[in-house]
Amino acid sequence: MKGKLERVPQRIGASWRYKIILEPCKSYGWHRHNEYEIAIHRNCTGHYFVGHYNSELYHNHMILMGPGLPHAIYSDSISDSDTNKTYVIWFRKPWIDALINQCQELKPLKALLEDANRGLEFSTETAEQVVNLLEDVSEMAPSKQLATLMTIFDLLLEDNNTVRLSNSTVKTTSQEHSRTKDNIEKTEAYLLAHFNEKISLSHLAKHLFLSESSVRRLFSTHFTESFSQHLKKIRLNIACDMLVNTDLPVSIILEKVGYENQANFNRQFKAYKRVTPNGYREAMKRFSS
Structure with missing residues (x-):
């Protein structure tokens, strides 16, 4: 990161x-x-x-x-x-x-x-x-x-x-803070390395050597959203970058960010950005031209 x-x-x-x-x-x-x-x-x-x-x-x-x-x-x-x-x-x-x-x-x-x-x-x-x-x-x-x-x-x-911004809402000892920071860094690194794969909360928990409930608590406390929400945002934000900075068709981009179904990708993208993937690309091109 x-x-x-x-x-x-x-x-x-x-x-x-x-x-x-x-x-x-x-x-x-x-x-x-x-x-x-x-x-x-x-x-x-x-x-x-x-x-x-x-x-x-x-x-x-x-x-x-x-x-x-x-x-x-x-x-x-x-x-x-x-x-x-x-x-x-x-x-x-x-x-x-x-x-x-x-x-x-x-x-x-x-x-x-x-x-x-x-x-x-x-x-x-x-x-x-x-x-x-x-x-x-x-x-x-x-x-x-x-x-x-x-x-x-x-x-x-x-x-x-x-x-x-780095302060936690929960008081912790310096040792706990260090351990939590390490888990957050490992979480982000894992998601950025595997966002285009079929990963789940259980995969991440095994990678961190934590229970699934501990990982859920980590997301709730430090990311203020669920694992699935955070992963979805990473995928869609990377898709945005690819729509702007490459000429790849949407059908290829959605596969590169971990989606298998174009209808599902389009629906989630529009819910997040309030515009279709093609509409997003066209609007950004008009602005930069």
Whole structure:
């Protein structure tokens, strides 16, 4: 689940990067950056995966992620009236570390950025405030752009509803936490390696050397969904990537992601994305052309 390394767009004369992304839907497989990333998603619903954390995607969903943290995002459907809009900020660790070391006023940022290595989710109120600050930032002088980023940092520090994404809702000892983390990593690795095969909860339980009830509890607690739901999403999300990035016919793609019946694949795909596989491919091609 390391994810491919994606390069961040450059801004000449700027110490940090900023971009607004407009698209009819979101379908990004596992990837990571060398930089910190702040992302605010608007006008969409779906799922956001940060490390082993599965978060619901909603309007004004705001995440801060540290360098190298793998993440993936998929919207539920292709937007009809509202275009999905994402505000993204990137900044490099050496740069922000140097600022914190030189500026006493920025010392509180250190703990926040350490937590960002596990992923941080902020309130929708903070997201709205940040969006308002970013609307005209590209038209500002470079010094005012940097001042805007400092204001954004201040808003993040003031948010009292920040969620640390790697924290479990269940209190555990360090040994239990380590064992659970290991089981989660083995689960994801197993599903990503065998998603196109006929696998079941019992297969996974044997692989983990756990009882089936323990595996069900693992999914309920840490993935907030059942084994079958999680496997289905993996298969359909990979199908989305193949529809966008290959010219393979749907009949071949469904076999490659573990389906045997096209009618069943089409039905589940449409229930998940609210559009047929061919409709999804056509819409993404229209947007990119």
